[in-house]
Amino acid sequence: MRARTIALALGLLALALVPPLAGVFNQPFYIDLFRRTMIFAIAALSLDLILGYGGLVSFGHAAYLGIGAYAVGVLMHHGVTNGFLQWTVAIVGSAAVALVIGAVSIRASGVYFIMITLAFTQMLYYLGLSIEEYGADDGMRLTTTSQFGGLIDLKNPAAFYYLVLAILVLFLYVSHRMVNARFGMVLRATKANEPRARAIGFSPYGYKLTAFVIAGAMCGVAGALLVNHTEYLTPEFMHWTRSGEIMFMVILGGMGTLVGPVVGAIVLLLLEDVLSAWTTHWQMILGPILLLVVLFAKRGLVGLLPERGRDG
Amino acid sequence: MLLVLEQALNGLQFGVMLFLMAAGLTLVFGIMNMVNLAHGSLYMMGAYFAATFLTHTGNYPLAVLLALVATLLVGVVTEVVALRTLYERDHLDQVLATFGLILFFNELVAVFWGRAALYTSLPTWLGGHLQILGIRYPVYRAVVILVGVLVALLLWVVVTRTRLGMLIRAGATNRTMVAALGVNIRLLYTVVFGFGAALAGLAGLMAGPIYAVQPGMGEQILIQVFVVIVIGGIGSIRGALVGALVVGMVDTLGRAFLKPMLAAVLSPTAAQNAGPALASMLIYLLMAVVLAFRPQGLFPTVRSR
Numbered sequence: 001m002r003a004r005t006i007a008l009a010l011g012l013l014a015l016a017l018v019p020p021l022a023g024v025f026n027q028p029f030y031i032d033l034f035r036r037t038m039i040f041a042i043a044a045l046s047l048d049l050i051l052g053y054g055g056l057v058s059f060g061h062a063a064y065l066g067i068g069a070y071a072v073g074v075l076m077h078h079g080v081t082n083g084f085l086q087w088t089v090a091i092v093g094s095a096a097v098a099l100v101i102g103a104v105s106i107r108a109s110g111v112y113f114i115m116i117t118l119a120f121t122q123m124l125y126y127l128g129l130s131i132e133e134y135g136a137d138d139g140m141r142l143t144t145t146s147q148f149g150g151l152i153d154l155k156n157p158a159a160f161y162y163l164v165l166a167i168l169v170l171f172l173y174v175s176h177r178m179v180n181a182r183f184g185m186v187l188r189a190t191k192a193n194e195p196r197a198r199a200i201g202f203s204p205y206g207y208k209l210t211a212f213v214i215a216g217a218m219c220g221v222a223g224a225l226l227v228n229h230t231e232y233l234t235p236e237f238m239h240w241t242r243s244g245e246i247m248f249m250v251i252l253g254g255m256g257t258l259v260g261p262v263v264g265a266i267v268l269l270l271l272e273d274v275l276s277a278w279t280t281h282w283q284m285i286l287g288p289i290l291l292l293v294v295l296f297a298k299r300g301l302v303g304l305l306p307e308r309g310r311d312g
Numbered sequence: 313m314l315l316v317l318e319q320a321l322n323g324l325q326f327g328v329m330l331f332l333m334a335a336g337l338t339l340v341f342g343i344m345n346m347v348n349l350a351h352g353s354l355y356m357m358g359a360y361f362a363a364t365f366l367t368h369t370g371n372y373p374l375a376v377l378l379a380l381v382a383t384l385l386v387g388v389v390t391e392v393v394a395l396r397t398l399y400e401r402d403h404l405d406q407v408l409a410t411f412g413l414i415l416f417f418n419e420l421v422a423v424f425w426g427r428a429a430l431y432t433s434l435p436t437w438l439g440g441h442l443q444i445l446g447i448r449y450p451v452y453r454a455v456v457i458l459v460g461v462l463v464a465l466l467l468w469v470v471v472t473r474t475r476l477g478m479l480i481r482a483g484a485t486n487r488t489m490v491a492a493l494g495v496n497i498r499l500l501y502t503v504v505f506g507f508g509a510a511l512a513g514l515a516g517l518m519a520g521p522i523y524a525v526q527p528g529m530g531e532q533i534l535i536q537v538f539v540v541i542v543i544g545g546i547g548s549i550r551g552a553l554v555g556a557l558v559v560g561m562v563d564t565l566g567r568a569f570l571k572p573m574l575a576a577v578l579s580p581t582a583a584q585n586a587g588p589a590l591a592s593m594l595i596y597l598l599m600a601v602v603l604a605f606r607p608q609g610l611f612p613t614v615r616s617r
Contacts, residue, residue, distance in 0.1 A: 248411070
């Protein structure tokens with residue numbers, strides 16, 4: 001744990017230094033790249049809460065990214081530019097969708113759960129594709145970014161960057177408190193051995209569903225950030241490959257750890273950036289890399305760092 | 313009324329195609345306990361192989377045969393190289409690894425055939441129309457239905473009446489016991505996987521002339537096939553058949569008639585907007601309803617290890 005905490009602190013410090021360094025070297029592109037990376041880190045972190053700690057293999061996490069993005073985009077389309085309102089709707093909306101999807105899918109288990117979460121996300125994707133009013137498959141350009149009454153200007157790249165970083169740090173802290181609280185312990189116990197958790201008197205369903213909803217709401221925030229980042233709303237946010245990508249970030253970094261998803265998001269998106277600059281067929285290289293990571297490096301990159309005791 | 317009949321036949325044709333996919337997927341799951349996302353890639357490979365062999369040989373039956381063999385080989389190679397080690401892993405690993413395979417296959421196809429959609433032309437004897445019950449129906453779609461029904465029957469005979477089928481059923485119930493009785497279970501796995509791959513390839517090559525042949529074509533149907541086997545009960549071939557027909561019908565009829573039906577209730581513009589949206593969500597809603605009452609699907613399978 002000690003080595004990981006140091007790694008995390010160093011990593012966050014490095015992330016905080018990106019905007020000034022990008023300014024010095026006159027490479028504003030990197031602010032953009034790392035901001036996107038951190039937004040996905042938030043999404044991956046939220047998935048890790050249910051995947052790594054709860055054992056819920058949700059293959060539809062991009063749904064909440066989409067709901068968060070659509071909440072902002074749709075309100076914007078109807079002339080509501082107030083960021084506080086937009087983001088509240090994004091959080092409440094994605095939590096509500098997670099509640100419905102979770103309530104149906106957590107009743108099932110194992111491979112059913114994977115397929116059902118995937119199918120529901122696909123349903124939302126097709127819904128996004130078919131609503132002409134909000135751009136359908138072409139997507140829709142945002143008229144402006146979310147307005148926070150002069151408190152923070154998202155048009156300012158560095159300001160937006162630090163907002164994303166602050167939210168990431170906040171969510172890391174909240175997640176840390178959550179997985180080490182009684183709630184998180186029950187969740188992890190359920191993952192480790194569900195019959196035993198039942199036998200000592202816990203009813204896992206409520207805990208799992210709560211975690212599922214919290215994760216959905218967190219990912220909704222990532223969605224609201226993402227649509228402000230791209231200033232473009234498209235159903236592609238909910239495409240099922242996006243869910244797979246977020247899941248890969250968690251595994252690549254190391255699931256069941258809080259640092260892991262952040263590391264995974266950074267490494268995967270930088271890797272994509274490097275590979276796609278090199279060849280247009282970068283997915284042909286990424287695919288086998290994914291396969292190899294799953295087959296031979298199951299504990300992820302964070303698994304390479306020493307850990308203290310049994311604590312993950 | 314005639315339109316309803318025509319759309320019902322289209323629904324049947326789509327259902328048959330879904331069944332060919334679902335049968336392979338559900339067998340692989342039932343026996344190896346393996347979630348194979350790359351099943352859609354095999355469907356795609358089948359379509360591309362058929363299109364390519366047809367341009368080179370000009371002989372449709374020969375092209376179909378070659379495409380089936382080629383897809384079977386791709387399936388067997390994939391199984392031996394990558395998937396074999398995954399059977400003992402948990403579902404998360406299987407999902408991610410096969411997701412990696414999908415990325416690989418889609419790009420592979422883009423490298424060899426390009427990203428633009430391919431259109432296959434049919435031989436003239438498959439291109440005409442038939443008169444069925446007073447409607448003009450394309451010969452090709454009728455042939456697809458016929459082939460699908462024949463394959464379903466063949467599958468039924470193989471699974472219930474042959475030694476291979478007996479081993480498959482035994483493997484699905486208790487694979488350790490089957491291995492203990494001296495059956496080469498790895499070979500059985502490879503055979504079943506190749507078999508499923510060929511079925512997916514068949515669905516793909518038949519889909520070619522109806523839908524566009526392009527990278528990523530496999531994933532759209534794959535997710536619908538998931539809905540089919542979740543509704544039918546994972547691991548059950550009978551469930552796959554029922555699920556495929558129900559999903560095929562509901563999806564096709566929904567797309568054709570939901571908009572006019574809504575127009576009778578709502579305003580035309582509202583129906584114009586809600587119709588297509590609701591139609592594309594229909595099968596997922598159906599799945600949610602089925603799961604609410606039968607969390608294990610319509611035909612749950614009993615397995616022991």
